[in-house]
Amino acid sequence: MNQIQNKTENIDLDFLNYAWDLEKQWRSVQPKLSDSELLNIFPEAREIIPEKIAEWQEEGDRVAVIIKRKLSVISQKSAPENQWFWREIVKVFDGPELLKINQNIERLKRLKSVSRGRVPKGRLTEEDIERARVAPIENVVNGQFKKLGNKSVALCPFHNEKTPSFYVYPENRFHCYGCGKKGDAISFVMELNGLKFPDAVRFLNGI
Missing domain, CATH: 3.90.580.10 (Zinc finger, CHC2-type domain)
Known part of the structure; x- marks a missing residue:
């Protein structure tokens, strides 16, 4: 009985792995939707884009204040020969968060332009x-x-x-x-x- 159960479990596991591989292959060849296509699918997003931009800008201001405060402490409290090290620490641990926030803001601004049918001259579109x-x-x-x-x-x-x-x-x-x-x-x-x-x-x- 246990042998039959173990064999069944192995078959189920093999099938799940096979199905998972098939799904990964399928996902890898699916075309990515452009910004305009996404806005057509989710038209309600047009109304909340300005709100999201404001939220991210507020979050960016908060993180920027924290970074400036840390840099100020480093400038005032740390020995000159050690300041480069602590500045790098701030860059490594706080920099990526601020960069991600700015990227989200830029993407939302681009979506806002696309939703209004405007694309700045020379700027590449998602299409x-x-x-x-x-x-x-x-x-x-x-x-x-x-x-x-x-x-x-x-x-x-x-x-x-x-x-x-x-x-x-x-x-x-x-x-x-x-x-x-x-x-x-x-x-x-x-x-x-x-x-x-x-x-x-x-x-x-x-x-």
Whole structure:
């Protein structure tokens, strides 16, 4: 009886692992929704965006006050030769929180502009970024690809090699098993052409 139960439990566990792997694969190939698409799905968000911006700004002010207070204490109480160390401590422990707050504020401001049908001149939209991200990497690589199942393989453009180790996967991500470089279409163009993120997006979109 125990043997049957253990075998059943193993089968159930194997099935759950298999189902989980399938779900992860499915999620990896699903297109990400742009800001405008999300606003169309959740139109009620348009009304609460200004409130959320105000909340995050208030939180940012609170964290900024804490950081300024700590820096003031360091300046007044710490020996000059030790101040750099304590400033780094503040940067490591408090800096990421303030950075995250500012990123949320910028994203909400961008959503606010999109909800009003306005995008600042020269600024990339979520649609621009997503369109660049799904641009086939194979079209950018100057090389001969071979199909291996659902993957493509070619010589890596980042280092010299005789045996192809540069793989492009169905979700349009690359991984070179020779030099270890990996990423999406945007990071590929950034690395290959020495471009910054906005320029790589414009390059892929032909802007």
